[in-house]
Structures are given as structure tokens and as C-alpha cells.
Amino acid sequence: MHPADSFSNLQLRSEQLTPLQGLLLEPLARRYRLLRQGVNAVFFILVWSLLLGLYLQPWWPLSVAISDASYHGLWIVPLLGLLRALYCWQADKHKLFALREHDISYKSGIFFQAMITQPVVRIQHIELKQGPLERKTALARLQLFSAGGAMHTFEIPGLQLEQAQQIRQFVLQHKDALQDEQQQ
Template sequence: MSTEGVFSNTQLLSEQLTPLQALQPEPLARRYRLLRQGVNAVFFSLLWLLVFGSWLQPWWALPADMAPLVFHALWFIPLLGLLRAAYRWQADKHKHFALREHDISYSSGIFFRKMITQPVVRVQHIELKQGPLERKTALARLQLFSAGGALHTFEIPGLDLTQAQQIRQFVLQHKDALQDEQQQ
């Protein structure tokens, strides 16, 4: 008796499964972490300069109750910027992706770890996005959309542009091949 085209639903034991932790995750581009640190430094520097400028400006006097607040903000803003930079540096170290034959995974999180896995065959479409700073640094983000959702399933930030283009092309070509294979 031929088993071709016959539905099968064999039970698998959990010991037989390959754990997702066995994946060889790839880190994001180092330029991504440096870019985010630069944006953080520019933002907090501009904020500090704005507060410092309001402290020194000669056109109007600061209200008496606001002067201590501005003085404390002058040391609090750099502290907050350094804390945010340290957190982002560590958070970006914990962002990884893995591409396998049938799925793509993305993991992130320092304290609360999250791993998202999308079967390639379920990808409706995939977008490669770049903002102005990403274009300048040859970085890109991949957004994967699954069927039935208006928003992207997940996004992989901080990829080298050529790597993002290769992954996008692989997913699009492989998705069609897998769908043709399933229909046969």
C-alpha cells in the first residue's frame, strides 16, 4: 500500500526534539550597537545643553523654585544617559537571530528573554527597512509578516545590509519551494 498523499500524525517524544537552545544564534552587527550608543549620547547631550542653556540664558530669570530643579537636572541627565547607555549595550548583546532551513528565529532580552520563531512557509511577505542613519552605516531591519496579521510578526534590527538582503532573498525563494513541496 502506498503512503504517498496519506495523512500522518505520528507522536513525537520530547526527548526526540531538537531544543531551540541548540541553535547557533548569530549576533547583530557591532555597528548597530555603536549607532545606538551614538544616538543615545547625542540625545542626552542635547538635552543637557538645553537645560544648561536655560540655566545660563540672560533674557529672563528662572523662578526661584525652579532653579534647584534645573541645577539637579544638570547632574541627573548625564547619569540617566550613562545608565541608559549601559542597559542598551547589554540589551543589544542579547539580541540574536538564527536562520534554519524551515524557520527563522529572533531572541532578545536581558531579564525577560523572548524567542520568536516563524516558519518560512508561513511568511506572507518580508520587508527590508532602513532609516537615514541605517543607510549611512549600511545597516537594515527585516520585518517578517505572517498570514492574517496586519502588523509584522517580528523584526530583526541591526543586520548588515548585504546580510539582510541575502536573508530576505533566501526566505522568499525558500518559501515558494516549501509551498510547492507541500502541495505535491
């Protein structure tokens, strides 16, 4: 049988399509949110400590402008740290993903929400990434690359390592099976 003999391009009505809003989305690992909060806290504590050290240092006189800036920074930096912590906590709650038989979806955003769905057969390769803190907390990120792009199509952060490995393996096996099925 020739591949062109099995080709079809039937018209579909929009009511027949499965809505993406009906997807059962899974949240990221709770450890991911805690890790991000910890990194955020360490960063802002270091910046605050540097400002405090600059403001209190006895070795050379500070100009009025630098003294005022460091003084104001001592309350602005913690305020910014708190606002960033609150934003990240809420933003991480809105990062969700779904894996279906033929595609994988990732949703994110608090104010401006975006959902990216990538068909499994269009995935060129998939990478499992871990930084040092992710390795220590058994977390991983999956980067999905599609045809025609040098950058990854999207990244799913904050997955438990075992879960990320299982998803990666599923995508690789399922992609090959679908391509074999299409070639027959």
C-alpha cells in the same frame, strides 16, 4: 495522488524534538551597537545642553522651582544617559538570530529573555527597512509578517545590509519552494 492520502499526524515525544537552546545564534552587526550608542549620546547631550542653556540664560528671571529643576537636571540627565548607554550596550549583546532551513528565530532580553521562531512557510511577506542613519552605516532591519496579523511578527534590527538582503532572498525563495513542495 490526493493531498489527503499523504497526510500524517504521527505522535512525537518531546525528547525527539530539537531544542531551541541548541541553536547556533548569530549576533547583530557591531556597527548597530555603536550606532545606537551614538544616537543615545547625541540625544542626551542635546537635552543636557537645553537644560544648561535654560539654567544659564540671562534674559528673564527663573522661578526657584524651575531654577532648581534645571540645576538638578544638569546631573540627572547625564546619569540617565550613562545608565541607558550601559543598558543598551548589554541589551544589544543579547539580541541574536538564527536562520534554519525551515524557520527563523530571534532572541532578545537581558532580564526577561524571549525567543520568537517563525516557520518560513507561515511568513506572508518580509520587508527590508532602513532609516537614514542605517543607510549611512550600511545596516538594515528585517520585518517578518505572518498570516493573520497587521503588524510584523518580529523584527531583526542591526543586520549588515548585504546579510539582510541575502536572508530576505532566502526566505522568499525557500517559502515558494516549500509551498510548491506541499502542493504536489
